[in-house]
Amino acid sequence: EAGVVQSPRYKIIEKKQPVAFWCNPISGHNTLYWYLQNLGQGPELLIRYENEEAVDDSQLPKDRFSAERLKGVDSTLKIQPAELGDSAVYLCASSLDGETEAFFGQGTRLTVV
């Protein structure tokens, strides 16, 4: 069974450009998470979806970040425009529901230059 798939694995963009990350959760998993992991830090939750509904986006910087999970399966996370400080690893995870173990993707490493 495939795990959580994220793409791209790496992305380098110039500041002020837009960027998007894609996540395909494990089949049947209703809960999907996006995390931000800065270098040398633990992950920080950006947004959590239950099916297609964003149930916790309190940590998502809404001035430049947006996310969607239109059909309750795949999800995209977008940054527009990107800033130098956005350089980090963006992790996606999914779980059957919000109370069972989540499985993480390998992440997308973003470098903003």
Added chain:
Amino acid sequence: GEDVEQSLFLSVREGDSSVINCTYTDSSSTYLYWYKQEPGAGLQLLTYIFSNMDMKQDQRLTVLLNKKDKHLSLRIADTQTGDSAIYFCAESLSYSGGGADGLTFGKGTHLIIQP
């Protein structure tokens, strides 16, 4: 506020035991977790302990919790090269295997294995 502290590095010889320590500040934390992150990979939940427990053992892993001192440790017996990774301690008010709601992570401890 919540805070989780870990030492940044731990170096051990292959075959020895590794003990990774963590302190937390939120006395109302109910669940404490250990995650493993290998290079270029996402996080993997290793084990967790409920706050009314003192110890939990799972094969080579032993978790000790001192709730009075707010101290959590992870012991890895017979450390192997495959154990080389970053280990994150995390706390939450409720069970959240997803690492989402209310989960606060430490900065992680790099476990370095010497041959």
